[in-house]
Amino acid sequence: MAVVTQPLQTVEEMRATALESRREILKMIYDAGSGHTGGSLSEIDILISLYFGVLRYDPDAPSWAERDRFVLSKGHASPGFYVTLARAGYFPASELPSYRKTDGLLQGHAHPMTPGVEMNSGSLGMGLSFALGHALAARLDGRDYRVFALLGDGECQEGEVWEAAMSAAHHRASNLTAIIDRNRIQNDRFTDEVMTLEPLADRWRDFGWNVITCDGHEHADILHALHASAEGGPTAIIANTVKGKGVSFMENNPGFHGRAPTADEYDAALKELA
Amino acid sequence: MTTTRQSVATRETYGRTLLTMAEEHPDIVVLGGDLNVSTFVHLWRDQYPDRFFDFGPAEQNIVGVAAGLAAAGKIPFVSTFSVFGTGRPYDQLRVLISQPSLNVKLVCTHAGILTGEDGMSAHSIEDLSLMCALPSFSVTIPTDAPETEQVIRAAAVTRGPQYVRLPRAATPVVHSDGYQFHPGKAEIMRAGGDVSIIACGSLLAPALDAADSLAGQSIDARVINLHTLAPADENAIIAAAEETGAIVTAEEHYVHGGLGSVVAGVVARNRPVPVEMVALHGYTSSGPANELMVKNGLTSDGVAEAVHRVLKRK
Numbered sequence: 001m002a003v004v005t006q007p008l009q010t011v012e013e014m015r016a017t018a019l020e021s022r023r024e025i026l027k028m029i030y031d032a033g034s035g036h037t038g039g040s041l042s043e044i045d046i047l048i049s050l051y052f053g054v055l056r057y058d059p060d061a062p063s064w065a066e067r068d069r070f071v072l073s074k075g076h077a078s079p080g081f082y083v084t085l086a087r088a089g090y091f092p093a094s095e096l097p098s099y100r101k102t103d104g105l106l107q108g109h110a111h112p113m114t115p116g117v118e119m120n121s122g123s124l125g126m127g128l129s130f131a132l133g134h135a136l137a138a139r140l141d142g143r144d145y146r147v148f149a150l151l152g153d154g155e156c157q158e159g160e161v162w163e164a165a166m167s168a169a170h171h172r173a174s175n176l177t178a179i180i181d182r183n184r185i186q187n188d189r190f191t192d193e194v195m196t197l198e199p200l201a202d203r204w205r206d207f208g209w210n211v212i213t214c215d216g217h218e219h220a221d222i223l224h225a226l227h228a229s230a231e232g233g234p235t236a237i238i239a240n241t242v243k244g245k246g247v248s249f250m251e252n253n254p255g256f257h258g259r260a261p262t263a264d265e266y267d268a269a270l271k272e273l274a
Numbered sequence: 275m276t277t278t279r280q281s282v283a284t285r286e287t288y289g290r291t292l293l294t295m296a297e298e299h300p301d302i303v304v305l306g307g308d309l310n311v312s313t314f315v316h317l318w319r320d321q322y323p324d325r326f327f328d329f330g331p332a333e334q335n336i337v338g339v340a341a342g343l344a345a346a347g348k349i350p351f352v353s354t355f356s357v358f359g360t361g362r363p364y365d366q367l368r369v370l371i372s373q374p375s376l377n378v379k380l381v382c383t384h385a386g387i388l389t390g391e392d393g394m395s396a397h398s399i400e401d402l403s404l405m406c407a408l409p410s411f412s413v414t415i416p417t418d419a420p421e422t423e424q425v426i427r428a429a430a431v432t433r434g435p436q437y438v439r440l441p442r443a444a445t446p447v448v449h450s451d452g453y454q455f456h457p458g459k460a461e462i463m464r465a466g467g468d469v470s471i472i473a474c475g476s477l478l479a480p481a482l483d484a485a486d487s488l489a490g491q492s493i494d495a496r497v498i499n500l501h502t503l504a505p506a507d508e509n510a511i512i513a514a515a516e517e518t519g520a521i522v523t524a525e526e527h528y529v530h531g532g533l534g535s536v537v538a539g540v541v542a543r544n545r546p547v548p549v550e551m552v553a554l555h556g557y558t559s560s561g562p563a564n565e566l567m568v569k570n571g572l573t574s575d576g577v578a579e580a581v582h583r584v585l586k587r588k
Contacts, residue, residue, distance in 0.1 A: 065347070071342075111373070111374070112345075112374050118345060119341075119342075119345070119370070119374075120369055120370060120373045120374045121369070122369060123365050123368075123369045125334075126334075126338050126365075126366055126369060126370055128338075129334070129335045129337075129338025129339050129341075129342065129366070129370075130338050130339070130341050130342040130345070130370060131342060132335075132338075132339050132342060133338070133339040133340060133341060133342015133343040133344070133345065133346065133348075133350075134342045134343075134345065134346045135342075136303075136327065136339065136342075136343060137342070137343050137346030137347065137348055138346075140303065140324070140325065140348065141346075141347075159334070160332075160334040160335055160338065160366075163329070163332035163334060163335035164335050164338065164339075166330075166332075167329050167330075167332065167335055167339070171327065
């Protein structure tokens with residue numbers, strides 16, 4: 001039974017992986033002509049830290065009962081997820097161009113037809129409940145796997161998130177970790193303009209969760225938070241991120257939540273990510 | 275003409291049947307939402323507390339957690355009232371359960387209008403339409419205690435999403451002890467060649483009573499128990515159309531999207547014949563359940579009148 005993550009990367013290697021992944025994300029979305037750019041760029045360092053530093057899995061046995069579970073609740077940010085899954089070995093990188101294509105392996109929003117995807121997604125607010133189901137099943141089966149759910153910050157405006165938060169604390173789901181990609185932008189505009197989320201950490205604490213805050217682009221900081229959340233959960237990691245991270249004109253730009261770059265924008269972005 | 279029959283609350287049969295399956299099926303877990311005495315899963319809660327989870331009245335979360343448990347290999351039975359278990363978490367049922375076809379059993383009680391006095395918001399008259407619109411779900415309406423027991427047993431060993439609709443009120447037992455439920459196969463409860471009455475749930479006993487009284491008028495009515503709307507037994511419906519040439523449907527549900535719509539669709543696609551529908555035509559008020567059934571024509575007289583109407587169109 002494999003009990004180590006594979007393949008582990010150093011923080012320096014993660015940084016290089018992140019840079020390449022950002023290029024791949026942009027290529028996928030540019031080729032598809034649509035997709036969610038900003039949130040894929042804000043989440044990618046979290047995903048790389050998880051898959052190459054923390055998670056226990058076997059890409060050749062995606063339904064291995066002892067695997068750690070990762071649930072992408074913000075399922076629109078699938079390009080970042082797919083790039084990571086391909087690097088983790090769940091499917092060849094040659095599948096990446098099938099994103100959003102008819103009969104392709106990679107659906108617009110992550111669906112379990114794709115190896116490595118646990119949950120069907122695309123409607124916000126559901127991932128933490130689903131992750132809690134896996135967490136409770138671990139207890140019933142006497143397994144020691146961990147369960148992670150990645151939520152968007154705008155997603156925390158969904159009521160179900162707080163139903164799940166309340167019940168995870170009540171049922172003492174110590175193996176459950178929620179990660180909030182706190183990029184401060186949602187579909188229309190900045191989260192503060194749409195619906196106030198602060199004090200976000202206090203809100204999670206008030207629902208009975210441990211809360212850890214980290215820089216969502218510093219792999220060492222993310223890893224520290226992910227390891228620290230292994231005990232005494234449920235734990236919420238608020239990962240402070242920048243929407244569109246890595247491309248100057250996409251950073252903190254609500255316009256890039258849900259659209260593909262133009263040809264000129266794509267060329268300019270690749271130059272910045274060289 | 276009304277036959278005297280013993281009445282049993284099928285929700286109690288459900289709770290007791292679950293208990294008998296606990297040892298044989300260690301993967302069964304039960305999820306509830308603060309209505310566990312009413313749905314009778316408190317029996318399970320008290321006996322198997324480690325395999326029971328209460329989430330309070332937070333139905334979106336209940337359904338989401340059930341999906342996760344199913345994905346991890348469990349067989350979750352989710353129970354609450356029909357109005358809360360279908361409409362409220364509909365998006366979760368669609369995205370988390372139907373689309374990936376997860377093995378969740380949604381067994382809802384207090385369906386239809388037999389919740390009587392509680393009034394309009396408690397009357398579940400849209401649930402069959404909602405659940406039949408989810409492609410992966412099977413939709414079953416056991417009519418009495420013997421059928422409920424077998425439907426629940428079959429649910430535990432049949433993979434895939436399933437909705438089971440139960441009422442609050444005790445309902446007449448129309449099946450004998452030897453009854454054998456066959457998933458996906460409608461039950462011909464009475465042979466007949468002049469007209470077919472296709473019914474489910476609480477309308478089955480009135481349909482049988484109507485057939486008895488029609489026999490006195492030399493009208494030979496076939497009575498079909500269409501216990502499963504999805505997937506429906508199309509062969510039985512087509513045979514009814516071909517062999518009797520006229521169909522009456524009867525259900526305790528809104529006229530759109532339930533049994534009548536399912537039957538009409540099969541008939542229209544395969545063998546068009548006149549169809550009359552005994553069903554609710556809108557919301558109804560508070561009141562004792564039996565009075566509401568009479569007020570809305572969901573009676574043996576209502577079924578018999580529909581038979582006379584459809585025979586004039588034959």
